[in-house]
Amino acid sequence: MDFSYTPKVRELQRRVSAFMDEYIYPNEHRYHEEVEAHRAQGNPWQPTRVMEELKEKARAQGLWNLFLPESKYGAGLTNLEYAPLCEIMGRSHIAPEAFNCSAPDTGNMETLVRYGNEAQQREWLQPLLEGKIRSAFAMTEPAVASSDATNIEARVERDGDHYVINARKWWTSGAPDPRCEILIFMGKTDPDNPSRHSQQSMILVPMKTPGVKMERPLTVFGYDHAPHGHGEVSFENVRVPVGNVLLGEGRGFEIAQGRLGPGRIHHCMRLIGLAERALELMCRRALERHAFGRAVADHGVTRERIANARILIDQARFLVLNAAHMMDTAGNKVAKKEIAMIKVAAPSMACQVIDWAIQVHGGAGVSGDFPLAAAYASARTLRFADGPDEVHRNQIGKMELERYLTLPKR
Structure with a gap:
């Protein structure tokens, strides 16, 4: 199975990464400062100027609504093509919204595209696609x-x-x-x-x-x-x-299954990016800090954790790409096992990698000076969002057992 990226995707990777370097990372602190200024004034629940500026810039560069496969409203990308772009966005908590690719709006837009009628799409889908609401x-x-x-x-x-x-x-x-x-x-x-x-x-x-x-x-x-x-x-x-x-009365569960599949895999794509950033911070910190007479990076336990983090991240990425491929080629319903598998694997992987990164940072890791504490809270929450681990494991186990009801005994 070939998961290599096409020239189109590689070019989009370059453009999204460049946007992140030029606009997203430098504005993370500004975003937090603006939210905290609003909080000090008694109301943190109001939009930030910096986010609206970022959205305007991303839209002007054509880096907008990159999800929505098989839809005239999207960028014409498959799930497999979108995966590496969503991963890059996942490196920063403010990035997905800047590209109009953040939850729950992406899932709701996909729901309206798939199941909404023309009037519903005109009233609600269009302003969501434009990032106005x-x-x-x-x-x-x-x-x-x-x-x-x-x-x-x-x-x-x-x-x-x-x-x-x-x-x-x-x-x-x-x-x-x-x-x-x-x-x-x-x-x-x-x-x-x-x-x-x-x-x-x-x-x-x-x-x-x-x-x-x-x-x-x-x-x-x-x-x-x-x-x-x-x-x-x-x-x-x-x-x-x-x-x-x-869609019609009594079809809510059917819609939920169609909506949650893409939403689940998008969470997992972003988590891989979040884990990559945690690993990067861990490596940089380990190279810069010294303990017991040598760099933290020279301690065996640190290298072992870095190695294991790399293995876990790449394992999760290949699971995500496989699930995306199955969604594109066989459909979301057929790919339900692959989606469930990655929904279990990615949050647990991210929690572990972020935890190791926190350890390397020492006390600073649990402070607000680094993004790791907030990243851990986000990753841990995703073991519940769109279905807890236990539900997905039960579904995976059930599907695995069903195979042996029809396979001949050997």
Whole structure:
């Protein structure tokens, strides 16, 4: 299997890397300073000037909406071609948004492309593609184990030409962001359907609809990730037109499977970039610092960890490329095992590599002076996002066992 990059992809790698060097890395501190200035004024939940400037520059250079395979709205790249570009973006937490390639907007845009009708695309997809608004995905609930999506209790009842929604959601990424104008909401329209996977629907809910309330932003290991963040949102007698349903009633679980596949692999692509940056910081720190009479890099334990980090990163990268290849050639549904495998492997790999990098940095590694503590919090969270490790391992194990129900005994 040939995973070598085409000339087109290599040129895009060069351009994205150059943009990162010229604009992204130098502005990371400015971004943080702007957020903290807003916080000092009492409201960190507002857009930053630096991000809007970066978005304008990236769009002007044609480095915009690089995802969306098989769509007239994207850059014409396959998942396999997008993977190395997404990896580069993953090296900085501010980069994906600058290229309009950040979660949850990418997953929501793919959902609207795949399952939205013309009116829905015109109203919500177009401004998302232009980076004018942001969005959120409201699925997880605090009262139930949402790793089993059939547990979702959100009620969606038909009342004439409207749906009436009553629910409480959390980990609704992007909900605290004032630019968030649309939610993709998952809830039960037919809770008595004998098929547990046909009880749910996905509905477009404008954030400003009466009854939608952003209850509170949630923290991740103490980080609130302002100005985007993650929110707990309540829905009290929220009325939206029946025309806001995506694809049709009872098809929410089907849409979720189609939406989460690309979202999961994008997370993994970015995690590889994050781990690469952690390894780079670890190597530079090990070469610069001395302990017990020699460079930290000359200690055997350090070299062993650097070697293992390189092995783990490259293993994860090849798994990602294989999953991307399967998605491109066989489809997301057929590639579900490969997607599940990388969703388990990449976050665990990143957590381990970042942990080793923190050790090499000593006390500085857990401070805010380096990006490692925040990187670890992000990577660790992704062992839950889009399904916890346990769910994916169970799915992988089930699919592996099914092979032996048909294979002849040897």
